[in-house]
Amino acid sequence: MKQEHQHIDKILPFGELIRGFANQSYISKTDLKNFLRIRGIYFNNSEKENLVPCLSTLLLSPSEFDILRDYQNTREDNTKKNTSRLEWNTNKTISETLDNFSFENLIPNEGVNFWFNSEPQISILDNNPNKILINYEIERNDLNKSWYESTNIFKGKIEIEKVSENEIKITKSYTSSESNLVGDNLQKSLLIHFKNNNFVQKDKELIKILFGDFSNEDRIVFFYRLSSNMSSDYFEFKDIINTEFRPDPSISLPDEIDWMNNKSELKLKGNQIHNTFFIRKKKYHKNLQFWEIESSFDFEYSNYKGSCNVIFSFQDFLNSEDKSEFEIAISNFSLHDSTDYTPKEKTEIKNKILDLFEQKKDETYKNFIEYLKGEK
Template structure:
């Protein structure tokens, strides 16, 4: 083992060695970098990364300053998260016909790369999957260097993919993004924007903006209704999932409700901002079952246990569904997009675990759409 590896704990990185930390992901925001410089007596009017990054790289950080940046950088990733957008399909052609146009998109043109700490590898161009000409997938990996990790974990690989599926009967096109790191989340966002632009130019979709399920689209009651629809496994048209129980909930009290708070919650006003419940069969508790509580509650996350059965596998899984909340905030922002991830999958046939996992993500994506449609119908009827 080299001396460099042995003494890494005593090395304080600077210059290009510091770049993987300060340039890595959106966890370190432009404000974080600007504030780090301000603490060193370097004040800028702009938070632009192109201005703050070079100054940080030519500065010497103290051990305390380095540790503070590392703490900000720590984030849960690796488990794939999935979200989607929907578009109106405007032709009668199969989706496979547009694949050659989509495969002309160059990921190298999506952004400036000199400020990044990763490279893209193993790009698989758009092609059909499940022997279906109306389902396309592309995938890639990134190799990232991250000084916040232990020495042997500083270089890591993260997978990402884009699925495009067409429901010809409903003239509905869904583009789904699967990412496992902040960098791949950002890349997928840029890639989907470019894909939608190509589809619009080719008159395949009506509007390149698309629609997604966002936190601000709901009232407190309709949002809870949407999340609880995932208990109804009859909405899973593929009959893959069988609901077991809800084991985790994140709830906040809506501070704007004021005098309309149920008497049971009055004591929490101005005292409790966020509550996390862990247990068994939480879907049977009054706080979820009784509609009178729903207008004053904001639920942003549920963890749900299912049993599943596919053509080639079966087992149990845990799905987290959420509207993500930014670091330091109590509630999700109105534009926070719904996403889900399988935090645990136990397959009886361990050989086919990877293919089962891919199938579960795609099937749950369709399940999610049916839950949203049911919520929309329910609250349209009430109006």
């Protein structure tokens, strides 16, 4: 999330300063159109290249600039989630095991331009001492950026939940490479802490969902279960709209798809992708390494209705291959009657919907593992 310039309360920008501020991706064309309408200025064409020059000719009052600041401050980077599990070896609650946990050494002392902007916070969820949340915020300073971009705040969190007598689940949520790095270091530090205090046996490690856990065929089945076969009381599958894959370089391709030879990355976008012949026909699955599928869903939760795309991905596959970790994220999120909600409210609703998809993903994964065990 963009963080305000430290002296922004003393600044009332105009001209080129307001042009640069308004051109940020965090301020949408709808935001600008609504803002200008308050001033009595109406546009048939609502593209930013028309709206921003008009805005830059105005002298804003402090309260008007506050409106633009609010548009900026409530925009969040897209949240990604991944989960891991760990064998548990104590009768103590998770809350009790964290009494003397230290947050030291989670960020390198040298070579980075970010830091904690406050001490990470540990809290109990739902009055359950076996359901713990650790929230943290990272501040990054880019001295080569413009006055409105130089400081950024990135949020992250770790949720720890006891799911059975001998197992805990750890869910990491992050919004940037910085908060992801801190989240990974926090997980490692928690594991060391648990082992040193005999809450976890010395030979146990975090069990993650990794690309290399699946055969090429099974990975495609898993993706299907997360898309065309996944619905709940709160959301309904519509279509697969994007896939990323490549031919497995260790296996010779059949003649029908030999045009894929020497391709290191392939993408399919559109509608009814799952009916493409080399995806529909199982005989080709052993030849293909899929690492991402994006699907569209309709959702209805509480009083909220809308649609979104969900990205199921081994995000770092091209760099880490078999060690890349599975994660989910929401894109293209929209609410019915969206003008009734502030940007901050939309972000909160989006994260609630992401939590629902994460829960269903976890259930789908467990059922799929049982299916694979049955197959063997």
